[in-house]
Amino acid sequence: MRIFEAFTSDEPILTVSEISRRTGLHVATASRLVAELVSYGFLTRDDDRRVRVGTRLWELATRASPTLTLRNAAMPFMEGVHDIVGHHVQLGVLDGDEVLFLERLTAPGAVINYTHIAGRLPLHVSSSGLVLLAHGSVDLRRRVIDATLHSYTPDTPATAARLRGVLADVRRQGYAYCPGYVHPDALGIAAPVRDARGEVVAALAVIVPNEAGATSVVPVVRTAARGVSRALGAPDAVGQRRDPGGSGSSSLIG
Missing domain, CATH: 3.30.450.40 (GAF domain)
Structure with missing residues (x-):
């Protein structure tokens, strides 16, 4: 959750180092968790290895949304x-x-x-x-x-x-x-x-x-x-x- 909350509307794309700094996680831990979330489609990487929230998370959130x-x-x-x-x-x-x-x-x-x-x-x-x-x-x-x-x-x-x-x-x-x-x-x-x-x-x-x-x-x-x-x-x-x-x-x- 701390990783997801690190992203904002003004900064929707982050590096693993930025995620580590914002979450307080060790960079190795952040890297491992990001890789796992990417494997499930909850996060995605661009060509520069920067990270953003994936469409899979949006899909699941929208499907179950009480709103x-x-x-x-x-x-x-x-x-x-x-x-x-x-x-x-x-x-x-x-x-x-x-x-x-x-x-x-x-x-x-x-x-x-x-x-x-x-x-x-x-x-x-x-x-x-x-x-x-x-x-x-x-x-x-x-x-x-x-x-x-x-x-x-x-x-x-x-x-x-x-x-x-x-x-x-x-x-x-x-x-x-x-x-x-x-x-x-x-x-x-x-x-x-x-x-x-x-x-x-x-x-x-x-x-x-x-x-x-x-x-x-x-x-x-x-x-x-x-x-x-x-x-x-x-x-x-x-x-x-x-x-x-x-x-x-x-x-x-x-």
Whole structure:
């Protein structure tokens, strides 16, 4: 596992020496383990003997992924939204104290976006993360609110008081609207996706230019999120109902 975790999206190809250094394994041990993983197809080597994660690992992970049903249900709706907005459409889930992005559609010339498939962001900075945080457990909200919050731009909700207010707005409105939270030129809009029990299991979001008129995209995102929810078995009423605590912040920390 340490060997697999040594690879990142920025550095997907490593030498055995780099793997040894990042994992703390002796270079001979790293070399032996890498060779064994290569023999099973979990890692591959290029002509320069550098190493990268193999497609066999991706195949097995995808086949057994608990998110496969969610991605399959969401994709037709994401494609429909993408046809309308022409920028970025993405699907995120809660993983620890971060949002993990399972799927992303984009287009040439689309507005700047820091996310990518299998990428992560802190919950307080992105529209997807704020939806998941707003509908998460009390313990999760307390933990995030009490932490040191990184500010990407002057508009990032990076104080406890500001974040409480934003989360209250998300629950009251039923969506997150985040102008310039991650980058001054980008605006994120996200809505919750629910399962058959009515629990929020994901967030469907778009990233569009941060400019006047972006509010017109909100109904598109909310309608698509409700469509994904219905595909997952959620009753229509779940997507339409007012969230508990939506009239105030009694269910929020502070």
